[in-house]
Amino acid sequence: MNNKPFDNKAWFFVLPVFILVAISAVIPLMTVVNYSVQDSFGNNQFFWAGTEWFTEVLNSDRFRDSLVRNLTFSAIILCIEIPLGIAVALAMPRKGIWVSVCLVLMALPLLIPWNVVGTIWLIFGRADIGLLGFTLAKMGIVFNYGQSWLQAWIIIILMDVWHWTSLVVLLCYSGLVAIPEAYYQAARIDGASRWKVFRYIQLPKMQRVLLIAILLRFMDSFMIYTEPFVLTGGGPGNTTTFLSIDLVKTAIGQFDLGPAAAMSLIYFLIVLLLSWVFYTVMTNYGMDAPEKREVES
Amino acid sequence: MLELVDVSKKVGAQAHLSGISLTLEPGSLNVLLGPTLAGKTSLMRVMAGLDKPTQGDVRSDGKSVLGVSVRNRSVAMVYQQFINYPALTVFENIASPMRVAGVDRATIERRVREAADLLKLSEFLDRTPLNLSGGQQQRTALARALVKDAKLVLLDEPLANLDYKLREELRDELPKLFAKTGAVLVYATTEPQEALLLGGHTATLSEGRLTQFGPTIDVYNRPTDLQTAQTFADPPLNTATVHKRGAELVLGEHSVGCTTPSLPDGEYLMGVRPHHLNLHQHSDTATAVTATVSSSEITGSETFIHINADSEKWVLLTHGVHRMDKGQSLSVYIDPARVYLFDTQGQLVQAPSNSAKAA
C-alpha cells in the first residue's frame, strides 16, 4: 500500500465504507463487549461482572454440547460438500454450449434465501403433501424429524448440501478451467492414470480455490442458524440446538444479555481461530513458500 | 525530459531496484537491457508512476512527479501480452485514450485513421481485437499508445510474443513512429541483439542495479565492467582468468600479447567475443590457443563452434560452414587487439582497439 503514489482523493471514496463498517460492525461489537463484562437486573442498571460470564459460559454443559454439535456439523458438511463439489466440477464440460447451462443450473440454489430453503424442505418432507415425505411414507419408513434426532440431522445436512455444494463446484470449476491444455497432454504422454492426473495436476492447481471454498463453507456452516430454526427450532430436545440457536435463546428467549454477549464473543473467537488454523495449514501444505515471483512484477 | 534520481525500490526485504540515476532526453530512444528479474519492469513501473520508489525522486522536466498519480501523468505503456479492450473495435480501441481526454469527434476520427495507416491497420478498424493475428493485436496496442501523444512511452518487451520476422519489421518501424512525437521512448528487452538493432541509448540492468548507460553501440563496444559485458553479449562472452606478465597475458600453457603493457602485472579476467576468435591466423599478432570441440552448430552461412579451451567453455563464431567432430582438437587464434581485460573487481581496464583489422 504505502509504496503506491499517494492520491488524496481516494480517501473520499473509501470514507462512506468506513462509516458503514463502523456503524454496522465495530459499534455493535463494542456494545457486545460492553455487555459481556457487566450484569444487569433490568431498568438499564449495569454492574461490573468482569470475566464472570465468560467462566460461566465456558463451564456450562449446554455451551459445550452446542459447540460439539457445531463442530460435528461443520466436519460432516466439509466431508460431504468438498469432495462432492470437486467431483461435480470434474464432471462438468469444459467447452461447448453445455458449459453455460451447467453454470446456470449450479448457480440456482445459491440464489435462494436461507429461510426459503428451510421452507422448501419443510414442505418437501411432509408426509401428506411433500414429495420426499410422501414417498418415504409409501415405502413404510416413518419419517418425522420432529421425533428422531437422526432424521433431523439428516435433513439439515441434506438441505445444506443441496444449498451450498454448488458454491464449491463453481470455485473448483474456475480453478480447473485455468489449467493449460499442455498439462493434460504432458500427463497423457507420461502415461499418467486418471487418478494421477487428478492428484498431481488438478488438485495442486485447485489448491488456492479449494482453500477459499473450505474457509467459506467452514465459516458458513459453523454459523448455521436459519435452517434448523425454520425446520426444527433446535429440536427434537436440544439435538439440533447449535451455538447460534442457543445464543438467540439465551439473549432473546431468556434475555440474559451478559452470558449471551460473552457467548457470542467466544463464538466469534472460535470461528476466527479455526479459520486461521485452516488457512495456515492449507497454505503451508504442499508449498515450500508462498508463491515465488515467477515473472517480473 | 525524465530524470530518475537515486531511485531504489524494496519489496519486503528484497531490493528490486537499487540506486538508479538516469536522465532521458525528449525524443530519445532508450533501451533497458537485462535478463528476466533484472528490474526492467520494476523500473518502468516507477517511471510510469504505477509504483512509488522507496527512495529517490522521479522528475519530469525538472519537477518531481512522485505525488502525481498515473492518470495525471502523460504516459503510455505497451506490454508483452497483447492488451486491448476485447469488446471494442480496433477503431474504438485506438480512440479510447482520446475519448477519455475529451478530444472532439473530428480530431479523433482523423488521428485514429492516421495511426491506423502508419501501423497498417486501416482495413481492420471495424474488427474486434480477438479476430486479429498477434502482430495486428500488438499493432493496435501500439497505435493506442501513439495517438495518446504521451511525453513518456514505455514499451515492455513489446515484440517478445511475436514471430521472429514480424519482430524484425516492427522493430524497424517502432522507433521511427515515436521519434516524430518527441516522446521519451523506453524499450525493455532481454535480447542484446534487439538492443543493437534498435540503436539509440542503452541502459544495462543487472540485479536491480544500473550498470551502464550510454549510446547503444558504445555500451556494446566499451562496457565499463564485466557485468555489463556479459549482459550485453549474445552469444555469451568468452572469459578466462589470465596472468599478466609484462607484455604477455598467460593463459594456461598459452600466452596472448597484451596491448596495454602499462597495466600492473597480476591476475585479470580476459573477455573475447565469439566472432573475434578465429580458426586461422588472421593477423600477425594473433596467437593460438589449443582447444577441443564439444559441438558445432551451423546456421547456413556461419558456424558456432563450442569448444573447451583452458578448462573454460567457449563459443567461436565463424563465417562459412565448418563441420567439426566432438573431441576434435583445434587451434583458436586470438588477436590481442580484440581482447577485453577486467581487473579482479570486474572493472574494464582494456577494450579492443577500434583500429584493429577484422578477420
Next chain:
Amino acid sequence: MAQITLDQLAHSYLPNPQNDADYALKRIDYVWEDGGAYALLGPSGCGKTTLLNIISGLLTPSGGHVKFDEHNVTHLSPEQRNIAQVFQFPVIYDTMTVAENLAFPLLNRGIERSEVDKRVGEMLETLDLTAKARRRAHGLSADEKQKISLGRGLVRYDVNAILFDEPLTVIDPHMKWQLRTKLKELHEQFSHTMIYVTHDQTEALTFADKVVVMYEGEVVQIGTPEELFDEPAHTFVGYFIGSPGMNILPGGVDGSTVNVAGKQINVGKRYPKTGTNIEIGIRPEFVKLTESAASGEVGMPMTVHSVEDIGRYKIVRGDVGGHELGAVINESDSVPANPVAVFDPARINVYEDSHLVRGQI
C-alpha cells in the same frame, strides 16, 4: 526410436473443407529418418503446430497416414505412440521433487523401483540437476523446468520420437544458448528422432540436420541449413531465412546473363528460356560495397539510406536503380562516400513466379 513416414497427410479444422484455403495443412509426403534432428520453421499460422500435433497424436488428420516404422499410428493416442513432447511453457508437476518428476513416467509404466532410481540418477547427472534432485520442482527457474520436461521423455529410453513445441520461448537469451547446446549433446548421446517446431531461424538452423520451412499450410522447402541459405527454393524462404533476409529485385535472365537494376551480370550458368515474372535474389552478405568496381566486376551505384552498426557487423540499407537493397559489411569497415554495390555472381539466384530456377553450368 523410429522412422516417421507422413503419407499424403492433410488436415482441415473445418468439417467439410471445400478448397485449398480451408486446409490448415496441405498435402505433405515425407519420411523423417530414424535418429534425425528436424526443425519445422515458419511464421505463426503456417501449420507447423498442426503438423506437430498430428505426429504426436493430439490431433487426428482429416486425410492421410502417419507411420512409425511400419506401423500405422494415425489413430493411436499420444501414450500409445510412445513419444515425448516438450511444450512452449514448461510443464512440471508442482508438488513433486525434481527426482519424482523424472521418475513419474517410469512409475506410471510399472517399471521396477530399482531400475527407476538408476535411470533417474543417470538423467539427473546428464541434465546437471543432481544437486537439485530433492528440491521441489515448483521453485526452479524456467530453463531448469524445461530441462525436467525434456528429462521426463529421455528417461524412457525407448521413445519413438521427442517433439519440441517452441521450447525456448520463455528462456532468457543466455540460458537459451546453454539449453540449445544441451539439446544437441543429448541428441548425439541418445540419437532419438527429434522434431523441433519454432519461428526462430537461429534455433531451427542450429538445431536441425534438416529444416522444413512451412508457409500457409504448405511445405515450401526441406533442406539442410546450407541449402536454405545458399539456394532458397522460394523467395519466401530467402526472406524468412537470414537476417536481414535475401534481397529480391525485379530483373530478367538471358542465357547466362542476369539483368538487374539496368546492368548485365554474367553468372557463369546457363538458364533455360524463362517466363516474364523474373526476380533476382542476392543475400546481403554477398553484396560488396566499394568505391569503384574492379575490372571484371559489375558495379551498381547505390544510394545509402541508413547504416546500422549492430556490433558484429553493419547493415547498410539503400537502393540501386530504384530498388531497395541491403548489404552487410564488417564491423571495422566503413561505407564509401559514393558506393557501388557489387553482387557476387556465383551467389545470384534466379526466381520465376517466386520459385527458384536452376541454371546449368
